[in-house]
Amino acid sequence: MTADPQTASPSASPCLPQKRPLPAWLLLLLLTALLYLPGTGDIPLMDRDEPRFAHATMEMMQRDTWLIPYFNGEYRFDKPPLTYWWMRLHYLLLGFNELAARLHSVVAVWLVAMVVFRTGKRLFSLTAGWWASVGWLTCLQALIHGRLCVADMPMVLCVTLAMAPWWSSSPGGRCQAAASRQPGGSSGSRSALASWPRAPLLCSYPCWRCCYGGSLSGANRHHGGGWAWAGACS
Structure with missing residues (x-):
């Protein structure tokens, strides 16, 4: 006599919940911490720029000012205050030390x-997004400046945020009208790239133009386009 499937015990047909993979932001955070945090707080501040950024932030905190940076009692208008604000937050959380001074670059x-x-995944594929982000995290310039108390990484972040909407709207004809105003593409995108000489994404626009010239078809966008994006970001 066989048991009724509807009245069978749960052990007869177990329905175990499948484990959900870790979200992308957490995996990238773990990889970033693994690559950039070890030794970042142990190495003393080097060169001339790191001590200037660190001490200027301390003087702003001592003077209780948010707008005017100081260094050795004198005005320091060499850099905009965003980096000082970011460092100030980490000083408040971690105290005055090398790790707090450099943590803004890691973040x-x-x-x-x-x-x-996210941009690589939206434009091409999940694989392209992963390879592009890993390529960025292992880029030599990122590994160097991402562990320093300077303003380079906040600058790269701001320009990347400014470029991401353009990248998201260009392929597949979603911004065909704006891209077709000039044979070589929009002048705004070229000027934005020209103002970012140190950024790893400098070669992304010419790489895309050389590979496809105009709009991307669905198949090419998910295969060849993904490799172009991953290579440009690395």
Whole structure:
């Protein structure tokens, strides 16, 4: 006599919940911490720029000002105050130490990786997004400047955030009218790239134009386009 499937015990036909994969932001955060945090707080501030950024932030906190940076009692208008604000937050959380002074660069590297991943996934494929973000995290310039108390990584983050909407609207004809105003593409995108000489995405626009010239078809966008995006971000 066989048991009724509807009245069978749960052990006879177990329905175990499947494990959900870790979200992309958490995986990228773990990879960033693994690559950028070890030793970042142990190495003393080097060169001339790191001590200037660190001490200028301390003087702003001592003077209780948010707008005017100081260094050795004198005005320091060499850089905009965004980096000082970011460092000030970490000083309040972690105290005055090397890790707190450099943590803003590490966080900026992770945020850039998130933008690169989401843009690559939206334009091409999930694989392209992962390869592009990993390529960015292992880029030599990112590994160097992402562990320094300077303003380079916040600058790269801001320009990446500014470029991401353009990248998202260009392929597939979603911004065909704006892209066709000039044979070489929009002048705004070229000027934005020209103002970012150190950024790893500098070669992304010419790489895209050389590979496809105009709009991308669905098949090419998910295969060849993904490799172009991953290579440009690395």
